[in-house]
Amino acid sequence: MSPRQFTRVQFNLGVQIQLPNFNHFSVESRDLSLNGIFVASDTPLPIGTACQITLFPAAGLGVPSFHMMGEVIRVEETGLGIKFTEIPQGSKYHLYELMLSQTQDLDNIKEEFETAPKNTDIFML
Numbered sequence: 001m002s003p004r005q006f007t008r009v010q011f012n013l014g015v016q017i018q019l020p021n022f023n024h025f026s027v028e029s030r031d032l033s034l035n036g037i038f039v040a041s042d043t044p045l046p047i048g049t050a051c052q053i054t055l056f057p058a059a060g061l062g063v064p065s066f067h068m069m070g071e072v073i074r075v076e077e078t079g080l081g082i083k084f085t086e087i088p089q090g091s092k093y094h095l096y097e098l099m100l101s102q103t104q105d106l107d108n109i110k111e112e113f114e115t116a117p118k119n120t121d122i123f124m125l
Helices: 089-101 106-119
Strands: 014-018 024-032 036-040 050-056 066-076 079-086
Touching: 014 036, 024 079, 024 089, 036 066, 050 079, 050 089, 066 089
Parallel strands: none
Antiparallel strands: 014 024, 014 050, 024 036, 036 079, 050 066, 066 079
């Protein structure tokens, strides 16, 4: 297994997963990175399933809810690993702010954020 490209932050927040058929369900995140999220879920989805992910940060964090597109890349007994495939520019900023609010590794997160557009094509301009 290759090393992770982005720092993971342990983080519990409300998440809504919407599928292409417009079915949706609510879950809670376990960890988050600039590249993806792991959510605790007893709803298994096939690997490769496309979805829209909406994150609902707690009101005290000062970050509004925001969304991005993703794809299920890992299925475990305890949940789903979802890689972000499209992140609108405004959501990219909110994701960055959210990660900064939950980590002590500020320099690493800042560097990943600044170099992410060069490393991946998920960020929409």
